[in-house]
Amino acid sequence: MYALRSLFHIRPNKTLLNKSLYVIHKKVQLAACNVLCKFKHTTELLEFIESEEEDELYKVISNQYIGVIAGGHKVFLLQPYIKWGKDKKRNTTSELQMAESVALVESLPYWNVIDKAFAPLLSFQKKKLLGSGGLDNFVKMIKQNRQITAVFISINLLKHIQRIELQNILGLPIYDRYSIIIHIFREHAKTPEAKLQVALAELPYIWKKMGEVYDQHSGQINFDENRKKLLRTRESKLKKALEKLKENKKYSRNRRKKIGLPSIAVVGYTNAGKSSLIKVLSEDESLKPRNQLFATLDTICYEGLLPCRQKVLYIDTIGFIQDVPEMLLAPFIVTLEDAMISDVIVHIFDISHPDMKAQFQHVEKVIKPMLKEHQSVIYVANKCDLIQKFDIDENMIAISCKDLTGIDELKLKLEKEIFKATGRSVKRIRVKSGSLASTWLHKWTTVINLEPDTDDPQYMFFDVLATDLTINEFKRFLKQ
């Protein structure tokens, strides 16, 4: 079983293991044996090997372009936004964007925002980003506060020239959203898989910055060939490892299907409560939800039981966020796509969040193209304990992972959708107690109830949860 858990990143669930009705089918154990050999092989492939020298050189390059997070920073946060025109954001406000930027900074250890300002602009293209008046004010605000040790300009990507110009004027390190999120990712990645994805996510940023330096000097700068070679080799090694990861995902998905474990993927905006919901549904105490953006980077499966005692896998996923370049999240799409092949998708959103509408729309836009036809999505409005009044569509369920409002209703809905998606239904079958047929049913179906036949005590009624396919197999078995 250990190998099976490792392959699917299934956390052992002590609460469930202690429940007497919790049965691990022989069939799962058998599959686990097969999986063991494959998994050992895969871990080796996922290991990313670089020499100490290469590692040191990469550190120098990445520190130069992405910066270091040091032992913390007291941050001045500048929130630029487009005042008007076609690029003006219409489904959110600059105040809400500012609040999210603060949360990003404070997701890093010992980083705090100690001062902040808005920058209404017509475009983000200027060499120093701001016009001369705006720039004077900005510099004044920063020079006035001697505690400030870094500046976060909350736009997707600053151009290299913008960063260097502002860095020279202010004498402080400058970060944009991409570089801040990379640092959060580096802090939060735990599994080899997530570390690999983060390592790959930072390379386009470095390439882009290097390219801009080259353009800025009209091609006169000749980058050290060693550096370019190192980056190319690193990129190709990481891509290969990611390809292996893709294969491995496909393999584990197929095994999951074969074993017949239904799966439920929980997706949503970062901090919506995905991990909290899985913790409530699976009763798995190892899950530790945190009030941080991108707390979860690893796609991990957790076991749980539906009300009918059918075992299911809940898949936790990386959260979504607006205003980041696609190339930053691209390496994580592999695991997200894998999760999206689940039988049922739960899209959870934070109903109490002032920017809820924009967050919801953003997630919908990303997941829509990944959904299969007829794939069932359950919409869950979380954190309803934090607001008095709310308005949701009738196909949505309001819940609170904190005071457990709506959880029973959600469990029943999940059960219904899993039955529908996997073609399972409850069937009543009469078999002789202790017969081979009764052993077969225990082995290949989920037995949810047993009742003696009062007319003939030698027989029992089995209420089993199974697909039509399994029932046909049972009929064939009886004919043997």
Ligand SMILES: Nc1nc2c(ncn2[C@@H]2O[C@H](COP(=O)(O)OP(=O)(O)OP(=O)(O)O)[C@@H](O)[C@H]2O)c(=O)[nH]1
């Ligand atoms: N009041 C309240 N807080 C909640 C509820 N659900 C989750 N939270 C809190 O919201 C924060 C984020 O919860 P997580 O479960 O980590 O959110 P997530 O979607 O997994 O976040 P990421 O992994 O960072 O994308 C934590 O501090 C939780 O305790 C709820 O129903 N009510």
Ligand SMILES: [Mg+2]
């Ligand atoms: Mg999480």
